[in-house]
Amino acid sequence: MTPQPPENRDKDAGRWSDLSRPPLNATALRRALIRPDSLWSSLDVVPATGSTNTDLAERAAAGDLREGAVLVAEEQSAGRGRLDRRWSAPPRSGLFLSVYLTPTVPPARWGWLPLLTGVATATAIARFAGVDTALKWPNDLLVTVDGDERKTGGILAERAGDGVVVGIGLNVSLTADELPVATAGSLALAGAHHTDRDPLLRAVLRSLEDWYGAWQTTQGDPALCRLQEAYAAGCATLGRNVRADLPGDRSIEGEAVALDADGRLVLATPDGTRRAVDAGDIVHLRPAS
Structure with a gap:
């Protein structure tokens, strides 16, 4: 192995030595979460990777x-959102994770998984950090x-092997100067009581x-499990x-009035009809002009 120049060693040490952002304690996390009756079967923490979703998907495809x-x-370094949109943040400034799930519910209901993950994450944030977190359909x-709605997290669910890899990206301690875009936010900027990531x-x-257990118990029925x-x-x-922007330069405008049983967003359009749009068909969902 080629020795690393001193200036590079100093640079790397600086990136990882921020005492206000301590590393996650993988041993303590495993001890707290992995039990015989738990959903969680393994937990690994890595210093850096391209995308946790990509890594787990490759392992799932290999049957591993x-x-x-x-x-x-x-x-x-290559975190992704829907449609391969990039997600970036400084080291140890947030939670960047993926989980592998193999639902036993009918596959037609698997589209609820990213919505379920959003509810679960928002619930946890409210209880732990004391921050009200809203859900922007389908995955934000x-x-x-400062009085403005800001995106602090995103969810990405992808089929992999016999199951689904669900990724969660959450900005925790980012400062205003570290935000990638003006519309981004973090739990710290929203006044979180705690930003300890463990x-x-x-x-x-x-x-x-x-939430996953309740959804599974009801065979994925979103009404019965109250999802x-x-x-x-x-x-x-x-x-x-x-305005829902669709492929092929098409769009639908209307008032978002409901979620249907498949997790689709129902729009009441100006001509008096109701249209359901699927998350997989949406390019952008924006305020109507």
Whole structure:
């Protein structure tokens, strides 16, 4: 191995020596989360990777994963959102993780998984950090910073092997100077009571385990497990006039009035009809002009 020049060693040490952003304690996290009766079967924390979703998906394709595998990165260099939109943040400034799930519910209901993850994450944030978190359909987490709604997190679910890899990216301690875009936010900027990532990660995974268990028990029925009700209650999109941009330069405008049984957003259009749009068909969802 070629010795690293002293100036590079100093640069790397600086990136990882911020005492206000301590590393995650993988041993303590495993001890708290991995039990015989738990959903979580393994938990790995890596210093850096391109994308935790990509890493788990590759392992799933190779048949090298059990349900409940969790991969967390202190830093992602190629984090992705929907439609391969990039997600970047300084090292140890947030939670960047993916989990592998193999639902036993009918595949037609698997589209609820990113919505379920949003509800679980928002619930955990409210309980642990004391921050009200709204859900922007289909996969964003919003907080209020200086009176404005800002995106602080995103969710990406992808089919992999016999299951689904669900990724969560959450800005925790980013300062205003570190935000990648003006519309981004963080829990710290939203006035979080706590920004310690270890207990926050435990809270997110325990909440996800609870909601996933209830969803599985009801065979994925979003009404019976109260997921549809919970998502609608926390969804900032409902009640607003929006424009859904679709492939091929098409768009639909209308008031977002409901979520249907498949997790699609129902728009009441100006001509008096109701149209349901699927998350997989949406390029952008914006406020209507």
